[in-house]
Amino acid sequence: xxxPQFPSNFLFGAATAAFQIEGSPTADGKGKSIxxxxxxxxxKIRTGxxxxxxxxxxxxxxxxxxxxxxxxxxxxRFSISWSRVLPNGRGQVNQKGLDYYCRLVDLLLERGITPxxxxxxxxxxxxxxxxxxxxxxxxxxxxxxDYAEVVVKALGDRAKxxxxxxxxxxxxxxxxxxxxxxxxxxxxxxxxxxxHHQLLGHGLALERIHxxxxxxxxxxxLSLTPIFPATSQPKDIAAAHVANQFFNDFxxxxxxxxxxxDPFWSKIRLVRPSVKTDxxxxxxxxxxxxxxxxxxREFARAAWNVPLLGFWVDETQVNHRExxxxxxxxxxxxxxxxxxxxxxxxxRLKNEYGNPTMYITxxxxxxxxxxxxxxxxxxxxxxxxxxxxxxxAQAIRDGVNLHGYFIWSLMDNFEWQQGFxxxxxxxxxxxxxxQRIIKDSGRWVAKMIRGQGLPxxxx
Ligand code: FCB
Numbered sequence: 001x002x003x004p005q006f007p008s009n010f011l012f013g014a015a016t017a018a019f020q021i022e023g024s025p026t027a028d029g030k031g032k033s034i035x036x037x038x039x040x041x042x043x044k045i046r047t048g049x050x051x052x053x054x055x056x057x058x059x060x061x062x063x064x065x066x067x068x069x070x071x072x073x074x075x076x077r078f079s080i081s082w083s084r085v086l087p088n089g090r091g092q093v094n095q096k097g098l099d100y101y102c103r104l105v106d107l108l109l110e111r112g113i114t115p116x117x118x119x120x121x122x123x124x125x126x127x128x129x130x131x132x133x134x135x136x137x138x139x140x141x142x143x144x145x146d147y148a149e150v151v152v153k154a155l156g157d158r159a160k161x162x163x164x165x166x167x168x169x170x171x172x173x174x175x176x177x178x179x180x181x182x183x184x185x186x187x188x189x190x191x192x193x194x195x196h197h198q199l200l201g202h203g204l205a206l207e208r209i210h211x212x213x214x215x216x217x218x219x220x221x222l223s224l225t226p227i228f229p230a231t232s233q234p235k236d237i238a239a240a241h242v243a244n245q246f247f248n249d250f251x252x253x254x255x256x257x258x259x260x261x262d263p264f265w266s267k268i269r270l271v272r273p274s275v276k277t278d279x280x281x282x283x284x285x286x287x288x289x290x291x292x293x294x295x296x297r298e299f300a301r302a303a304w305n306v307p308l309l310g311f312w313v314d315e316t317q318v319n320h321r322e323x324x325x326x327x328x329x330x331x332x333x334x335x336x337x338x339x340x341x342x343x344x345x346x347x348r349l350k351n352e353y354g355n356p357t358m359y360i361t362x363x364x365x366x367x368x369x370x371x372x373x374x375x376x377x378x379x380x381x382x383x384x385x386x387x388x389x390x391x392x393a394q395a396i397r398d399g400v401n402l403h404g405y406f407i408w409s410l411m412d413n414f415e416w417q418q419g420f421x422x423x424x425x426x427x428x429x430x431x432x433x434x435q436r437i438i439k440d441s442g443r444w445v446a447k448m449i450r451g452q453g454l455p456x457x458x459x
Contacts, residue, residue, distance in 0.1 A: 003448040004389040004393040006392075006405075007396065009403075011404030011405070011406075012073055012074055012075065012405060012448075013077055013113075013405070013407070014406060015076075015362050015408050015410070016076075016077070016078050016079070016413065017078070017079045017121035017123075017413075018078070018079045018081040019051055019081065019121065019122065020051065020409075020413040021054055021055040021057040021411070021413045021414070022054065022055075023051065023053040023056050023058055024052075024058035025051070027059075028094070029096055030094070031084075031127060032125070033083045033124060033125055034134060034182040034183045035051070035122065037182070038181075044182075044417060045418075045419045046419060046421065049414070049419035054414040054420075054431065055412075055431070056434055063434075064411070067427050068410065069113075070442075071410075071438070071442055071445055071449075073410075073449070074113060075113060075115075075116060076115055076406075078115070079123075080101055080117060080151055081123055082124065082147055084101075085150060086147055087125070087127070088125060088127040089124070089140075090146060090147070098150075101151070102154060105155055105158050105159050106158070109158060114161065116161040116404075116406070117151075117159055117161065118163040118221065119147070119162065119205065120164065120166060120201075122175070122181065122182065124182075128140050136187075136189075136190035136194045136197070138197055138273075140201065144205055145201060145204035145205045145208045146208075148208055148209055149211075152216065156209070156212055156216055157213070159216075162217065162219070163221050163361065164201070164202040164206060164209075164218065167293055168198040168199065168202075169222070169223055169250075169251060171194070173195075173246075176191040177191035181416060188268070188307070188308065196273050196275065199255065200283060202220050202283065203255075205218075218287055219287050219359070220287060221361045222251050222252065222290065222291070222293065223293040223362075224252075225296070225298055226341045226344060226345055227243045229301070230300060233302075236300070239300050239302040239310060240300040240301075242267065242309060243300035245261045245264035246309060252349075252353060255283060255284055255290075256284065256354065256356070257284065258284030267309060267310070268309070288357065290356045290358050291359050291361035292359070293361055293362035293408075294345060294362070295335055296335040296337075296341075297336065297341040298313045300312065301314065315334075322368060331365040331367060333365070333422055337383075339388045342363075342392070343395050346402065350395075356401060359402070359404040359406065360404070361406050362407075363407060364381075364407050364408035364424045366422040366423055366424045367381055371428065375437065375440070376428045376438075377440050381439065382440060382444045385407065385441060385445065407445065409424045410425060410426060411425040411426070411436065412427070412428055425442075426439055427439060
């Protein structure tokens with residue numbers, strides 16, 4: 001099988017998030033996060049599971065590191081649990097929590113793996129949720145910047161790549177509007193406040209990180225989802241335009257242009273927050289890179305019954321098993337496998353947003369993996385990765401400023417409201433025994449990295 005060709009200094013990594021892998025929710029003085037609360041609320045996790053153990057990474061980070069070395073990764077994206085470092089989200093620092101991340105960074109560096117650290121991957125400290133509504137409250141943006149400074153002061157001498165937020169769209173839209181992620185609210189006022197305050201928090205943190213560690217590189221990770229009209233009717237075309245602004249351009253325009261896009265911004269005038277004089281300046285300060293999470297395209301249509309926004313995105317063909325519908329292969333998350341729009345998205349960032357330095361900070365797929373004689377054969381994941389990585393390699397050849405690719409995920413983990421039912425890993429994890437098995441796709445990735453002649457230790 002041919003391997004996609006990347007430049008020789010390209011970073012190949014895998015991504016994870018604290019809540020999804022760490023477990024040990026109360027160890028060493030950790031405070032609760034909204035995900036600890038949400039995942040223990042009856043009926044919220046589809047499988048009834050929780051993440052109290054998950055991959056046991058907090059207890060044993062070395063086990064994950066050995067896997068990274070075996071896969072030949074030269075970069076690793078992980079997130080820090082805010083409430084491990086600041087159990088109340090602000091104030092008193094929990095040194096033991098901070099020490100854990102210092103040790104993790106040291107372990108990575110010893111193995112020649114470059115850390116990319118996400119400061120917020122959806123797990124707001126519960127104390128701040130109670131104090132001011134999490135990011136729906138403006139104060140949280142300022143507490144977030146304080147927290148970022150605490151972390152960067154402790155790690156910034158060794159770790160140089162920082163991602164302020166992961167996917168503000170998902171946290172805000174699914175957490176505050178659609179109720180599918182923590183904190184599980186259905187409130188349009190909170191949703192748009194949270195979105196604005198997340199971007200404000202990003203801008204404030206960016207300043208503080210640069211001040212604390214001048215040679216650090218700071219970026220923001222957005223999930224980008226190209227939206228197509230479900231039909232050629234003008235009303236669906238108009239709906240897709242608004243949907244695109246809701247999913248993508250609200251965040252892209254905010255950080256790259258310092259404004260929010262119309263008609264979306266006008267449509268939500270009844271619920272939107274007041275934007276203070278300097279907010280957009282703070283939000284749109286130049287950042288060092290954009291992190292792109294890419295999963296699939298979606299189709300939107302006009303929906304008279306959706307207040308303010310007037311669109312709905314077609315239900316993906318989920319019935320929780322991978323299937324082919326109308327000649328197209330879907331993952332068991334119901335996501336269509338279709339790499340051309342990934343290429344188009346990267347080209348759009350080049351042409352419309354000034355070709356920023358970029359990293360793919362997440363891309364991957366879940367399938368129904370089974371263990372057969374101690375092995376996991378996942379040809380669909382290999383085909384997926386091959387087509388998406390080839391699209392990225394083509395985008396680089398066409399001038400896109402892309403420097404690294406983090407596969408979601410290093411290993412099977414707690415997939416939010418889907419519990420352990422969705423496996424995205426390059427490594428299979430039996431969460432009851434903590435046994436790990438490198439899947440065929442993991443071996444494919446290891447070979448691909450070796451094939452590029454990349455130094456194993458990333459020097
Ligand atoms: C992304 C999240 C990540 C993981 C993948 C499958 O939206 O950032 O934590 O759940 O989806």
